[in-house]
Amino acid sequence: MGLIKAIVLLSGGLDSTVVLAQAIKNNRECLAISFNYGQRHKIELESAKIIAAYYNVSHKIIKLDSSIFGQSSLLSNHDGVEVPKDRNARQISESSTPTTYVPARNTIFLSIAMGQAENFQACEIYIGPNALDTKYPDCSESFIHAFQRVIKVATKQSVNGNPPRLVAPLLELNKTEIIKLGLSLDAPLHLSFSCYDPTILGAPCLRCDACILRKDGFDSVAGG
Amino acid sequence: MGLIKAIVLLSGGLDSTVVLAQAIKNNRECLAISFNYGQRHKIELESAKIIAAYYNVSHKIIKLDSSIFGQSSLLSNHDGVEVPKDRNARQISESSTPTTYVPARNTIFLSIAMGQAENFQACEIYIGPNALDTKYPDCSESFIHAFQRVIKVATKQSVNGNPPRLVAPLLELNKTEIIKLGLSLDAPLHLSFSCYDPTILGAPCLRCDACILRKDGFDSVAGG
Numbered sequence: 101m102g103l104i105k106a107i108v109l110l111s112g113g114l115d116s117t118v119v120l121a122q123a124i125k126n127n128r129e130c131l132a133i134s135f136n137y138g139q140r141h142k143i144e145l146e147s148a149k150i151i152a153a154y155y156n157v158s159h160k161i162i163k164l165d166s167s168i169f170g171q172s173s174l175l176s177n178h179d180g181v182e183v184p185k186d187r188n189a190r191q192i193s194e195s196s197t198p199t200t201y202v203p204a205r206n207t208i209f210l211s212i213a214m215g216q217a218e219n220f221q222a223c224e225i226y227i228g229p230n231a232l233d234t235k236y237p238d239c240s241e242s243f244i245h246a247f248q249r250v251i252k253v254a255t256k257q258s259v260n261g262n263p264p265r266l267v268a269p270l271l272e273l274n275k276t277e278i279i280k281l282g283l284s285l286d287a288p289l290h291l292s293f294s295c296y297d298p299t300i301l302g303a304p305c306l307r308c309d310a311c312i313l314r315k316d317g318f319d320s321v322a323g324g
Numbered sequence: 325m326g327l328i329k330a331i332v333l334l335s336g337g338l339d340s341t342v343v344l345a346q347a348i349k350n351n352r353e354c355l356a357i358s359f360n361y362g363q364r365h366k367i368e369l370e371s372a373k374i375i376a377a378y379y380n381v382s383h384k385i386i387k388l389d390s391s392i393f394g395q396s397s398l399l400s401n402h403d404g405v406e407v408p409k410d411r412n413a414r415q416i417s418e419s420s421t422p423t424t425y426v427p428a429r430n431t432i433f434l435s436i437a438m439g440q441a442e443n444f445q446a447c448e449i450y451i452g453p454n455a456l457d458t459k460y461p462d463c464s465e466s467f468i469h470a471f472q473r474v475i476k477v478a479t480k481q482s483v484n485g486n487p488p489r490l491v492a493p494l495l496e497l498n499k500t501e502i503i504k505l506g507l508s509l510d511a512p513l514h515l516s517f518s519c520y521d522p523t524i525l526g527a528p529c530l531r532c533d534a535c536i537l538r539k540d541g542f543d544s545v546a547g548g
Contacts, residue, residue: 168386168436170443197480204439207478211435212392215428219394238478246473253466254431256421 103129106224107217107264109209110134110159112148114292114314115228115270118278120155121287122269123226130157131220133213137205138166140176140183143302147293154288162212170203174296183297185307189316192309197235200296200309206238210247210266217264218255225251230270230278232313244268275317283321327353330448331441331488333433334358334383336372338516338538339452339494342502344379345511346493347450354381355444357437361429362390364400364407367526371517378512386436394427398520407521409531413540416533422459424520424533430462434471434490441488442479449475454494454502456537468492499541507545 106128110116123130134148145161152159166177173181181199192198206227213225229239237243248266257263270278282289294314295304304311330352334340347354358372369385376383390401397405405423416422430453437449453463461467472490481487494502506513518538519528528535 162392163389164392165387168388168439170439197483201480203442203479204435207435207438207474208432211428211431214431215392215394218427237480237483240477242477243474246470246477249470250431250467250474253464253470254462255427256425256461259421259461 103127104224105129105131105220105222106226106267107213107220107222108132108157108226109213109228110148110152111228112144112146112151112292113228113294113310114275114282114289114317115230115278116148117151117289117292118282118285118287119226119228119269120151120157121282121285123224123267124155124157125285128224130155130226131216131222132157132159133216134159134161135164135209135212136161137164137169137202138175138177140174141293141296141298142176143298144293147291150291151288154291160216164208168208169205172202173199174202183305183308185297185305187309187312189313192313193232193234195235197237198309201236204238206236206243207247214251214255214264218257222264223262224265224267226267226269228270229268231272231274241271244271275313276320279317279321327351328448329353329355329444329446330450330491331437331444331446332356332381332450333437333452334372334376335452336368336370336375336516337452337518337534338499338506338513338541339454339502340372341375341513341516342506342509342511343450343452343493344375344381345506345509347448347491348379348381349509352448354379354450355440355446356381356383357440358383358385359388359433359436360385361388361393361426362399362401364398365517365520365522366400367522368517371515374515375512378515384440388432392432393429396426397423398426407529407532409521409529411533411536413537416537417456417458419459421461422533425460428462430460430467431471438475438479438488442481446488447486448489448491450491450493452494453492455496455498465495468495499537500544503541503545
């Protein structure tokens with residue numbers, strides 16, 4: 101009998117790298133999926149490719165026209181909207197919905213993952229929202245539960261009584277805990293890329309929320 | 325104060341034409357959305373354009389790569405899978421999930437509509453599943469309810485306390501009832517296009533499930 105199959109949403113960032121490591125640790129046969137959706141930090145897809153290759157898992161990059169999304173500072177076609185910079189962890193956590201929020205993004209990603217799960221006959225879909233993502237509505241525990249209910253009714257897999265299970269192993273973890281988990285799983289964190297607004301040469305800006313949370317996380321692990 | 329805004333999923337078929345007519349009757353300011361997703365019957369998009377123009381509503385055609393969907397006889401990139409032909413209404417209703425089912429299609433469409441609703445500040449999203457669609461899991465009442473729950477948590481509109489309402493006015497109607505409703509609303513049914521597998525010149529095949537259910541519906545209205 102073969103391994104249990106799983107779809108893993110892999111952006112190429114730190115969190116989804118740990119999620120993939122967890123799926124591998126769980127002995128899953130993975131199909132990693134990444135999205136090319138007009139993100140400023142499209143270079144993360146290079147990391148996604150390398151990380152999928154590191155684990156020798158199948159990898160699919162799905163292209164979506166950025167016009168299907170609304171306004172967001174994360175998208176390269178909205179250059180008038182700035183990616184927030186130089187905020188500390190407290191400012192990030194106390195903000196309202198950040199401009200880096202992309203309307204309906206994770207719902208669209210999970211919908212596509214659900215279709216891919218049916219094709220791949222996957223029993224699980226792994227996704228990486230975490231305790232620091234509380235300002236993104238589509239990263240909340242309520243969202244994960246609500247989408248699980250959709251999965252239970254929406255496809256032929258559900259009709260046949262085997263809808264995939266949504267697995268969100270980082271949901272209650274902060275960045276320090278995610279890094280610790282990643283280290284314990286031997287995840288290739290050095291291959292991941294987190295910046296929302298890289299330089300033209302592809303270097304992380306070190307000033308956006310993603311860069312700051314990543315640095316704080318590593319500093320805390322190193323110091324703790 | 326302006327009209328209440330609504331997103332309407334408009335394929336160009338009979339059902340969604342009646343749904344748009346209902347939204348107009350309800351005095352909504354509509355943004356109609358159609359999808360170019362590699363369907364064999366892409367010509368339906370011409371009808372969608374004409375119907376949107378008939379009602380003078382904004383219209384957006386969103387392109388999706390057909391590779392994001394799984395196998396389906398409805399997609400032109402799956403030419404090995406035949407669209408079922410010459411089945412009568414009983415055979416259609418008694419079949420299992422038809423080959424014209426496209427994995428995750430309506431979930432993907434609604435996810436995108438949810439994002440568009442946020443951009444358009446829509447209070448409602450109209451969609452046209454009906455009582456004959458019971459073999460498509462993503463047309464069921466349970467699916468509509470489950471997706472409504474996602475809408476209630478997934479976007480900034482939900483955080484702000486005004487998630488759009490999912491409106492499915494045809495959910496309990498059969499084709500005869502839909503046509504009668506359309507006629508009572510003066511919907512331009514003659515502009516709609518239903519065939520799943522049109523000829524190379526764009527004429528309906530008159531033999532697929534969609535053609536047969538459409539013909540049966542009109543015959544029943546004419547005879548009743």
